[in-house]
Amino acid sequence: MPTALITGASAGLGAEFARQLARRRADLVLVARSREALEELAGELRGEHGVAVDVIVADLAREDDVERVAARLRDSGDPVDLLVNNAGFGLPLQFADNDIDDEVRHLRVHVEASMRLMHAALQTMRGRGGRIINVASVAGFISRSTYSACKSWLIGFSRWANAEYAGDGVSVTALCPGFVHTTFHARMGLQAGQEGVPSVLWLQAPDVVRAGLRDAARGAPVSIPSLRYKAIVALTGLLPRSFVARVARRGRV
Template sequence: MPTALITGASAGLGAEFARQLARRRADLILVARSIGPLEELAAELRSAHGVAVEVITADLAVADDVDRVAARLRDEDDPVDLLVNNAGFGLPLQFADNDIDDEVRHLRVHVEASMRLMHAALQTMRRRGGRIINVASVAGFISRSTYSACKSWLIGFSRWANAEYSRDGVSVTALCPGFAHTTFHERMGLEQGEEGVPRFMWLHAPEVVRTGLRDAALGRAVSIPSLRYKAIVALAGILPRSLTSGVARRGRV
């Protein structure tokens, strides 16, 4: 059976990836900072689907923890077939109002950790094939603070890597959801109503994950769930940055 490693697996999109992949009979390696929720999810998936589930507690803002996860990805005796770089968090204020140490940690988790784990995964995947899904965001197509910049980097790097390593049988897909019903916004102390975003703009986690898995299987470099967000991305490419960044201040995607 294939093996998938998922970061940020204790809640939100990460947990949904775990559930959908377990239903497809994939063995799992779940990575997150909190051992309690990870163990609960692992027990649930073992019981419901009879798959093997390994748990790794790691804070991907900490270099030693990233190295431990990377070492697991480089294990040729028990290789990983799918890497889902999902770990991430948002910051509640604008750049100049956030603590700079929080901004640096944010950059390490979204960009540096994702890059290091991709590099580790490619060491075995180039010899046997595999898939990498980088959970980015529609925000990566819009100018807005460091979250947007991090996700833009992830999208651009995924596009290049997908073209470069497809010849080795490895696909790299940037999954770019918009607003989704997960715990992401709650962790920043924000409720859905505070975002100032219409209800129809919110996506459901199962829909986002199904789209990402499908597009990765098709070898697509970028996956944007729902037609409405595809339209937003198309408009963002032609509208002035001053306009799109102003609209983006209304919420966090």
């Protein structure tokens, strides 16, 4: 059985990755801060699909917790075949008004933890083969506060790593959804139809995960679910950056 390790697995896209991979008979390692939520999901997946599910309770803003997850990825005796870097959270766009400690934690979770876990995964994947999915965002194609900057780093690094390690049998894919019906936006108080975000721009989590898994299997460096978001990303490359930045102030992706 292949084994997948998923961060931010207690809810949202992380939980959906877990459910879809369990249906494909993959064994799982679920990582998040909430033990109760992880154990509940683990019990559900064991009961419904008969797969092995391990739980690691970790806060990826803490270096010692990241190292515990990295140690699991470096375990060549029980190797991980798929790493899904999904853990993350959003902040208000007003960088200067945000608490700087929150901004640093945001950077650690989105960039530093993802980098450390990719480095650990590559120690056992190179030559043996494996896949890494970094959950980024279409915000990574748009200049808009630190969230966009973090996601832009994930996209750029995934593109490079996908080419660099293809010869070792490893694919690295940046999954770039837009607005998705998950608890991520709900925690920020954002729902469909609010802050000028039309309902048509909201995606369903199962569709996003299916697209990410499909494109990762194809070895694609970037996965943008839905034709409408592919068109939006293409358009951002043609329009003046100042205009894109003004439009991007509306809503939170």
